[in-house]
Amino acid sequence: xxxxxxxKSGLIIVILLLSxxxxxxxxxxxxxxxxxxxxxxxxxxxxxxxxLQPVADGVKLFFKExxxxxxxxxxxxxxxxxxxxxxxxxxxxxxxxxNTLVIGNNVFPLQVADVNIGVLYxxxxxxxxxxxxxxxxxxxxxxxxxxxxxRAASQMISxxxxxxxxxxxxxxxxxxxxxxDIVAQQHGIHWNVWYQPIGFFVxxxxxFAETNRTPFDLPECDSELIGGYHTEYSSMKLGFYLFSExxxxxxxxxxxxxxxxxxxxxxxxxxxxxxxxxxxIVGTFVLFAKIGxxxxxFMWVRWTLPRFRYDQLMRFGWKVLLPxxxxxxxxxxxxxxxxxx
Amino acid sequence: xxxxxxxxxxxxxxxxxxxxxxxLGPTHPATHGIFQNVLTMDGETILGAEQTIGYxxxxxxxxxxxxxxxxxxxxxxxxxxxxxxxxxxxxHLAVEKLLGVETNKRIDYMRxxxxxxxxxxxxxxxxxxxxxxxxxxxxxxxxxxxxxxIYEIYEELCGARLTTNLGRVGGFxxxxxxxxxRKIRELMKRLPKILHEFExxxxxxxxxxxxxxNVGSISAERALNYSFTxxxxxxxxxxxxxxxxxxxxxYNDFDFIVPIGQNGDTYDRFCVRETEMWESMKLINNALxxxxxxxxxxxxxxxxxxxxxxxxxxxxxLISHFKMVMGEIDVPKKEIYHAVEGGNGELxxxxxxxxxxxxxxxxxxxxxxxYYQAYPEMIVGSTISDAILTMSSMNIIAGELDx
Numbered sequence: 154x155x156x157x158x159x160x161k162s163g164l165i166i167v168i169l170l171l172s173x174x175x176x177x178x179x180x181x182x183x184x185x186x187x188x189x190x191x192x193x194x195x196x197x198x199x200x201x202x203x204x205l206q207p208v209a210d211g212v213k214l215f216f217k218e219x220x221x222x223x224x225x226x227x228x229x230x231x232x233x234x235x236x237x238x239x240x241x242x243x244x245x246x247x248x249x250x251x252n253t254l255v256i257g258n259n260v261f262p263l264q265v266a267d268v269n270i271g272v273l274y275x276x277x278x279x280x281x282x283x284x285x286x287x288x289x290x291x292x293x294x295x296x297x298x299x300x301x302x303x304r305a306a307s308q309m310i311s312x313x314x315x316x317x318x319x320x321x322x323x324x325x326x327x328x329x330x331x332x333x334d335i336v337a338q339q340h341g342i343h344w345n346v347w348y349q350p351i352g353f354f355v356x357x358x359x360x361f362a363e364t365n366r367t368p369f370d371l372p373e374c375d376s377e378l379i380g381g382y383h384t385e386y387s388s389m390k391l392g393f394y395l396f397s398e399x400x401x402x403x404x405x406x407x408x409x410x411x412x413x414x415x416x417x418x419x420x421x422x423x424x425x426x427x428x429x430x431x432x433x434i435v436g437t438f439v440l441f442a443k444i445g446x447x448x449x450x451f452m453w454v455r456w457t458l459p460r461f462r463y464d465q466l467m468r469f470g471w472k473v474l475l476p477x478x479x480x481x482x483x484x485x486x487x488x489x490x491x492x493x494x
Numbered sequence: 495x496x497x498x499x500x501x502x503x504x505x506x507x508x509x510x511x512x513x514x515x516x517x518l519g520p521t522h523p524a525t526h527g528i529f530q531n532v533l534t535m536d537g538e539t540i541l542g543a544e545q546t547i548g549y550x551x552x553x554x555x556x557x558x559x560x561x562x563x564x565x566x567x568x569x570x571x572x573x574x575x576x577x578x579x580x581x582x583x584x585x586h587l588a589v590e591k592l593l594g595v596e597t598n599k600r601i602d603y604m605r606x607x608x609x610x611x612x613x614x615x616x617x618x619x620x621x622x623x624x625x626x627x628x629x630x631x632x633x634x635x636x637x638x639x640x641x642x643x644i645y646e647i648y649e650e651l652c653g654a655r656l657t658t659n660l661g662r663v664g665g666f667x668x669x670x671x672x673x674x675x676r677k678i679r680e681l682m683k684r685l686p687k688i689l690h691e692f693e694x695x696x697x698x699x700x701x702x703x704x705x706x707x708n709v710g711s712i713s714a715e716r717a718l719n720y721s722f723t724x725x726x727x728x729x730x731x732x733x734x735x736x737x738x739x740x741x742x743x744x745y746n747d748f749d750f751i752v753p754i755g756q757n758g759d760t761y762d763r764f765c766v767r768e769t770e771m772w773e774s775m776k777l778i779n780n781a782l783x784x785x786x787x788x789x790x791x792x793x794x795x796x797x798x799x800x801x802x803x804x805x806x807x808x809x810x811x812l813i814s815h816f817k818m819v820m821g822e823i824d825v826p827k828k829e830i831y832h833a834v835e836g837g838n839g840e841l842x843x844x845x846x847x848x849x850x851x852x853x854x855x856x857x858x859x860x861x862x863x864x865y866y867q868a869y870p871e872m873i874v875g876s877t878i879s880d881a882i883l884t885m886s887s888m889n890i891i892a893g894e895l896d897x
Binding site: 297 | 516695
């Protein structure tokens with residue numbers, strides 16, 4: 154039993170560090186990809202291919218002046234970014250990063266916690282995420298920040314609904330709320346995306362909205378609200394906000410990959426004739442490849458599309474996505490009843 | 495801490511609604527330049543707007559009263575700095591009208607090429623900034639490279655890029671060099687491809703159309719009452735273009751379309767500008783092909799610097815060089831108004847001369863200034879996002895607004 158506790162602690166640390174490093178390099182990837190889309194090079198001065206750029210950015214942010222608006226609420230002003238960062242990091246706990254590793258008699262699952270309500274846990278955590286943004290925007294006592302915070306709150310709540318509805322269809326099919334089970338059921342090429350195309354689209358669009366990415370980046374919306382909720386933030390507090398956005402992107406991509414694209418499953422995995430442990434390792438790499446693709450999708454969309462207006466965003470969430478998700482639930486139920494074996 | 499003004503969630507005890515005041519500017523990322531709007535907001539909706547001007551007022555009209563005519567060209571550079579050559583040439587044309595100078599076709603055609611290049615660069619920036627303000631940065635970067643090419647052509651023509659001081663009264667200070675002509679031809683080959691790409695990104699983009707259609711619209715009647723001109727008026731459906739209605743610089747030799755819109759909204763302004771760019775390219779190509787032979791400067795020795803070799807070796811050129819630089823040249827007593835179709839609209843120069851070396855009074859008719867007067871009317875009732883797109887689609891340039 155001791156070895157399991159040690160293993161879990163180690164896994165937590167590894168996943169935590171991995172999220173941070175991936176978020177760090179996602180900032181670099183974003184700038185490189187933006188450069189690629191915009192016919193320019195992107196950062197290439199710090200280190201080879203600009204690989205040290207995230208480090209340089211981090212160092213810069215740490216050494217920046219800690220500026221706090223005179224009329225801001227000091228406690229909440231600091232709480233905002235801390236909460237956002239904390240919540241962003243919590244999400245990775247239930248995601249199955251791979252199958253199990255079997256060493257001797259011990260079975261090591263590549264998942265920190267296989268909670269039987271894993272899906273609900275992720276939802277709960279992402280819902281709390283909006284508090285960090287709201288508190289930050291509100292406490293900095295700036296009208297633009299407040300507007301950003303209000304936008305963030307209403308946007309997150311609206312899109313959470315449609316997202317949840319899209320997920321219900323998945324839960325209906327799999328009969329389980331545990332992410333581990335949902336992933337395990339999608340073995341081979343039986344990915345949920347083939348059975349739930351509408352749900353997948355709704356989920357991906359909502360994931361964009363949940364992570365405040367273009368075309369739903371209204372809470373920060375640099376051309377209208379200057380910086381949105383983080384207008385008044387500087388130094389590492391700003392860094393936390395920006396950083397948590399990338400962590401959220403990472404977690405969202407992992408969720409999309411796990412829920413709809415079979416997680417660590419890949420086609421013909423049994424035909425390869427590899428041992429169980431090797432399959433697990435390859436599966437983990439496959440999962441990260443899928444995550445990488447979805448993170449690229451996030452960036453691709455960001456550098457291609459303009460953003461919505463606030464009322465259009467609300468209309469889209471409530472009048473298009475939510476009905477679509479509900480229709481999807483009904484259709485899933487009907488088809489499942491008709492064709493269940 | 496009683497003096498805190500943190501917004502609070504508790505509703506007002508009184509029944510009346512409370513509105514907030516929002517300062518859009520003077521330093522806001524979307525006010526490209528420095529000007530302020532004081533908005534009264536109910537949440538995201540704008541209930542009232544009041545515009546402030548004068549943040550970069552540099553008293554150009556007053557300065558011009560103490561400057562000889564050729565030195566006023568540099569003031570016009572700094573008005574609409576997205577299309578400086580247009581302002582320069584507009585001013586030169588005004589002075590030529592005052593002096594009664596006739597220019598030959600070659601000068602006119604050269605001017606048309608430069609003016610249309612400036613119009614393209616102006617419209618490129620304006621339209622791509624609409625994209626930037628609606629969140630699509632990539633299109634901006636695509637066309638910015640082409641603007642760079644246009645600036646390289648300016649460099650080839652006059653040595654400067656932004657504040658060009660291009661040309662002289664009565665023509666040009668030098669002929670188009672072969673390099674300049676090659677660069678213009680290259681640009682005319684590149685630009686259609688890039689412009690198509692840019693239009694593909696935005697013009698039929700559902701999100702972009704939703705953001706811009708019926709946003710910041712103004713009726714033709716209101717636009718005329720405000721004396722709108724240029725793309726903003728044409729977007730409202732009025733067929734008025736100075737190049738056609740009051741032809742100058744041999745524009746009537748050419749065949750081009752004046753595009754008009756229907757609703758006078760942001761999308762129509764965008765489309766009118768796009769079409770105008772295509773027409774400008776047509777004009778440049780035609781002018782390049784049909785460019786007649788001739789001198790590149792008219793016979794106005796008082797405003798045209800003699801060649802340096804002559805200045806250093808002969809007396810008369812030295813005297814005229816001295817007189818010109820010191821601005822000791824009299825002009826006829828006259829009152830004239832001359833307008834050109836600037837990047838933003840009718841850019842007019844109203845000159846009153848009482849004979850001396852400087853204008854007695856000079857007024858610039860600056861289209862941005864006029865558009866900005868209509869701005870509150872156009873944004874009241876819409877949201878802050880619309881207000882920002884409306885502003886960028888009218889291409890309000892602080893330098894031109896405040897002069």
